Amino acid sequence: GAVVSQHPSRVICKSGTSVKIECRSLDFQATTMFWYRQFPKKSLMLMATSNEGSKATYEQGVEKDKFLINHASLTLSTLTVTSAHPEDSSFYICSAKGLWYGYTFGSGTRLTVV
Amino acid sequence: AQTVTQSQPEMSVQEAETVTLSCTYDTSESDYYLFWYKQPPSRQMILVIRQEAYKQQNATENRFSVNFQKAAKSFSLKISDSQLGDAAMYFCATRHSGGGADGLTFGKGTHLIIQP
Numbered sequence: 001g002a003v004v005s006q007h008p009s010r011v012i013c014k015s016g017t018s019v020k021i022e023c024r025s026l027d028f029q030a031t032t033m034f035w036y037r038q039f040p041k042k043s044l045m046l047m048a049t050s051n052e053g054s055k056a057t058y059e060q061g062v063e064k065d066k067f068l069i070n071h072a073s074l075t076l077s078t079l080t081v082t083s084a085h086p087e088d089s090s091f092y093i094c095s096a097k098g099l100w101y102g103y104t105f106g107s108g109t110r111l112t113v114v
Numbered sequence: 115a116q117t118v119t120q121s122q123p124e125m126s127v128q129e130a131e132t133v134t135l136s137c138t139y140d141t142s143e144s145d146y147y148l149f150w151y152k153q154p155p156s157r158q159m160i161l162v163i164r165q166e167a168y169k170q171q172n173a174t175e176n177r178f179s180v181n182f183q184k185a186a187k188s189f190s191l192k193i194s195d196s197q198l199g200d201a202a203m204y205f206c207a208t209r210h211s212g213g214g215a216d217g218l219t220f221g222k223g224t225h226l227i228i229q230p
Binding site for chain 1: 149151156157158159160161164205216217218219220221222223
């Protein structure tokens with residue numbers, strides 16, 4: 001079956017620094033990858049959609065300069081939270097969509113900015 | 115814009131009983147997909163069941179089935195013979211077509227408790 005690996009599972013960083021989260025499709029090529037944010041006991045909110053080799057499309061209200069997304073290959077997308085602040089602390093989840101597979105989710109990354 | 119509403123923040127059911135989780139949605143699209151995802155404490159999102167809007171037949175996956183009422187824009191999930199492992203957050207979702215394409219719009223979720 002389709003497997004998506006997300007790394008790291010949790011990260012703590014200092015305010016003002018940047019942190020990168022990786023999302024890999026292990027056994028299929030992902031034409032499109034998605035990044036979601038989930039606050040505690042809340043739903044998932046779509047942040048952006050990325051297609052391999054092209055710029056990401058951000059949802060309204062998401063700062064593209066703060067949340068940099070790179071989808072350099074059909075199996076890897078990265079989310080970089082730049083100049084992180086405590087309000088960026090959250091649970092970030094990626095999802096990958098291949099030609100024949102539905103939406104497969106990574107296991108998520110808990111980001112804590114101190 | 116698409117919206118998904120789950121009106122039950124929490125539901126409780128006895129083990130081996132049947133429970134139904136409700137979901138309504140709003141979309142302007144004529145062709146769309148609907149999903150139920152399970153999120154256990156590990157927070158891994160697990161696909162429970164999927165329904166294509168053009169299919170009139172309700173989707174079924176073992177103990178999980180849906181009642182899809184397209185005109186009413188309703189998509190409820192029925193879990194039969196509830197098991198302790200079914201305890202989790204359940205999210206209803208529809209395929210999104212806003213600024214991006216194909217992303218999912220989720221409801222706020224229903225916390226399902228299984229009483230032994």
